[in-house]
Amino acid sequence: MHQEYVFVNTVPPAKDFCRLRVISGLTPRPLDAVERALPGSCYGVHIEQAGLIVGMGRVIGDGALNFEIVDVAVDPEHQGKGLGRKIMQNLMCWFENNVSPGAYITLAADVPGLYEKFGFKNVRPASEGMALLWGGNNQ
Numbered sequence: 001m002h003q004e005y006v007f008v009n010t011v012p013p014a015k016d017f018c019r020l021r022v023i024s025g026l027t028p029r030p031l032d033a034v035e036r037a038l039p040g041s042c043y044g045v046h047i048e049q050a051g052l053i054v055g056m057g058r059v060i061g062d063g064a065l066n067f068e069i070v071d072v073a074v075d076p077e078h079q080g081k082g083l084g085r086k087i088m089q090n091l092m093c094w095f096e097n098n099v100s101p102g103a104y105i106t107l108a109a110d111v112p113g114l115y116e117k118f119g120f121k122n123v124r125p126a127s128e129g130m131a132l133l134w135g136g137n138n139q
Helices: 014-023 031-040 083-098 112-116
Strands: 006-008 043-049 052-061 066-074 104-107
Touching (some): 014 031, 014 052, 014 066, 043 083, 066 083, 083 112
Antiparallel strands (some): 006 043, 043 052, 052 066
């Protein structure tokens, strides 16, 4: 019997978040930091099937002008079923209902084609994306 996917409009529990990041190929994150970070999300969604969390995505930011889409991940056993697209649809619906025109929404596009479908564009050459991994040999 095939279990249906259930969308839950909140971030997943921290342990599931960490597990899903690792199995989907994203950078591992320390559990203690994840436990502090998740409650500060502007919005989050996760997907369950038969009690197992198989997908997630969240929005972080200042709540008014600047937002970032992060942690979009789908369990490899459930990829290819449109779940990444459905996560993005859910996040975009949240923006439509909660964010004023003129807000700036960013993301790091590991799968550019997915995000382009939702209107995201490469900002080069007008801007250049940059990142810093805190606590590395960069201080």
